Amino acid sequence: MSSRWANLALVTLAHALGAFAVLSVAPLSPFLLESLSISRAQVGLLLPAVYLGGVLMALPAGWLTDRLGVRLSLVLGQGLTGAMIGLTALEVGFTTLLGLLFLAGFGWSVVNPATGRAILERFPPRSRGFAMGVKQTGLTLGGIAGALTLPPIAVVAGWRGALAAAGAASLLSAALVGFAYRSPSGPLEAPQSERPRLAEVRGFLVRPGLLVVFGCGLALSIAQASVLAYLVIYATDVFRVSAVEAGRILALAQAGGTAARLASGFVSDRIFGGRRRPGMIITALIGAAIYLVLAVGGLVPPWLRVPLALIAGAGAFGWVGLYLALVAEVGGPRYAGLLTGVAVTFAWSGVLAGPPIFGLVLEATGSYTLPWLALSAGALVVAGALSRLPPLVQRG
Numbered sequence: 543m544s545s546r547w548a549n550l551a552l553v554t555l556a557h558a559l560g561a562f563a564v565l566s567v568a569p570l571s572p573f574l575l576e577s578l579s580i581s582r583a584q585v586g587l588l589l590p591a592v593y594l595g596g597v598l599m600a601l602p603a604g605w606l607t608d609r610l611g612v613r614l615s616l617v618l619g620q621g622l623t624g625a626m627i628g629l630t631a632l633e634v635g636f637t638t639l640l641g642l643l644f645l646a647g648f649g650w651s652v653v654n655p656a657t658g659r660a661i662l663e664r665f666p667p668r669s670r671g672f673a674m675g676v677k678q679t680g681l682t683l684g685g686i687a688g689a690l691t692l693p694p695i696a697v698v699a700g701w702r703g704a705l706a707a708a709g710a711a712s713l714l715s716a717a718l719v720g721f722a723y724r725s726p727s728g729p730l731e732a733p734q735s736e737r738p739r740l741a742e743v744r745g746f747l748v749r750p751g752l753l754v755v756f757g758c759g760l761a762l763s764i765a766q767a768s769v770l771a772y773l774v775i776y777a778t779d780v781f782r783v784s785a786v787e788a789g790r791i792l793a794l795a796q797a798g799g800t801a802a803r804l805a806s807g808f809v810s811d812r813i814f815g816g817r818r819r820p821g822m823i824i825t826a827l828i829g830a831a832i833y834l835v836l837a838v839g840g841l842v843p844p845w846l847r848v849p850l851a852l853i854a855g856a857g858a859f860g861w862v863g864l865y866l867a868l869v870a871e872v873g874g875p876r877y878a879g880l881l882t883g884v885a886v887t888f889a890w891s892g893v894l895a896g897p898p899i900f901g902l903v904l905e906a907t908g909s910y911t912l913p914w915l916a917l918s919a920g921a922l923v924v925a926g927a928l929s930r931l932p933p934l935v936q937r938g
Contacts, residue, residue, distance in 0.1 A: 546664040550673055552722055553612075553657040557680025559715035560620050562688045563627045564592045564650050565681075566708035567643065568770050569689040569792055572778055572785035573701040578636045582775060586901030589771045591640040593893035595647025600890060603651040604883020607659055613723045615656040620716040622649030628709030631702040649712075651886070658870050658882045663725065667816050671867050675807020678863035682800040682855070684711075685770070689793035693786045751931050752872060756888040758822070758924045759865050763892025764899075765829055765917045769795060769858040771897035773851075776910055780839045781847060791851045798852035799859025802828075806860050807867070817933075818868035822861045823925045829857025830921035837914035857921070865889070872934055 567574065567588040575585055607615045626646035630639055657677050665673040688708065696704040773795060777788035806821035814820045832854045835842065842850060866882060873881030900913045 546673075549660060549664060549723065550676060552719065553616075553660045554677050554680045554683075556616055556620065556715045556719050557653055557657055557677060558684035558687070559711045559718075560623060560650060560653050561681045561684025563623055563684075563708045563712035564643075564646060565589070565685050565770065566627065566688050566692055566705055567592075568685070569692050569774055569789040570696055570701050570704055571771070571774050572788065573693070573696045573704075574639075575775070577701060578639075580636055581901075581905065583898070583901035583905045584636070585775060586771055586897035586899075587640060588643065589767055589897055590894045591643035592647040592650060593767070593890040595644040596651040597647075597887055597890045597894060599648045599651035600655075600887040601880075601883045604655040604880045604886070607652060607655040607883075608880055611725050612656045612660045612663070613719060613725060615652045616723070617716045617720040619649040619652030619656070620712045620719070622646070624649075624709045624712030624714075624716060626709070627712060628706055631706035631709065633702075651883075654866060654886045655880075655882045658866050660723075661867075662870050667871065668811055670871070671810035671816065671818060671821075671864065672804070672807040674867040674870075675803040675805075675810075675863040678803045678807075678866070679800045681862070682796040682803065682859055685796035686793045686800070689774075689789045689796060693789040697786065751934050752869075754927055754931055755865070755868065755934070756885060758826075758928055759885055759889040760892045760895075761920045761924050762822075762826060762829075762861050762865070763889040764896035765833070765892075765921060766858045766862075767893040767896040768900040768913065768917060769854060772900055772904075772910075772913075773854070776836070776839065780910060781842075781844075791847065794848060794851035795855035795858065798855030800855075801852075802856035802860025803863045807863050810864055810867075818864040818871075819928050819931065821864045822868075823928050825857055825860035825864075826921045826925040826928070827857075828853060828860070830918045830925070832857045833914045833918035833921065837911045837918070839910065839914075862889075868934065 571585050571588065574580065574588070575582070603619070623646045626642045626649070630642045634642065658674070661670060661673045661677055692704040692708065695707055773792050774785070774788040777783055777791045778785060802825060806825060810816065810818050810821045832850070835850060836854065866885060869881050869885040903913045903916070904910060
């Protein structure tokens, strides 16, 4: 499989199958809430458990990707993720579940650096934003598949059976990449002596504009993770729908995010001349508006829930491909994996902070209003900060 588009399809599928596994706890949260007798605040620890492992390994994973290449990195990472998610299907308690999710995050940490490097290796700058957007739909497509299929599986086979299916998806991804992915030959394959060292990242961390971008990734990720972690329970609490129907609402949000990632990448390449920040600003403003609506969700009529979910997904998920494309372009071929690892560290730190804070505020106030208002304010700050930055990448 040597063509750029065939490899793009493969890494997108790999991203989707991995996401199906690691995001599985989100649509299954009502089942976990009941079966494990945990609080709504504790639900906010499930996704962060995965991403804590991811944050701790993000920078080493970027470095390993540059050293080992896309294929081997993805095989090892997704194999580990699948094994750990599969083990959660055993008779484990809440603490052990968190521990296994944490270890699964070690494997998940390689996905963005490896798939991001795959895009950089194959696509020129004027089509790279769209390609990155396509690749990043893997996260939302995996989320859609999980939200639609895992709750019905849990109804029939229990949440443990659903998690076993999720783990198998990541193992399948590792097998597919190992069999089918081929790296290009050419100047991107640097000699061993020219490959990046971890210490070289310091040269990027003194650039104020890049630090602002990283900070915006952190803030936008807080919102994205909160939507992922709490939209299903929010729908059951506020819209008074079943867990299966709430899963469909999450799937709609992921569908909106998928469309936004594709559209933002295309617009970034074709309308904004390869500039990534305008698209990030637009999605941040969409998020700010929609979180205000969610803050008064009890007033939302049933017919408005479908467009609400779609637009919420566009605002929450639409920015990621542009963020990673911008960072990879700043790093260039030599440092793309390493710098993407830094970007993922910041973004996934938002996953660590967002759901727990959202859950604690929810428990303290007994209402979803204040958490959604806080996310709206954060998105507005991001839009303002990005609009003031000078160019970070020189365009030809």
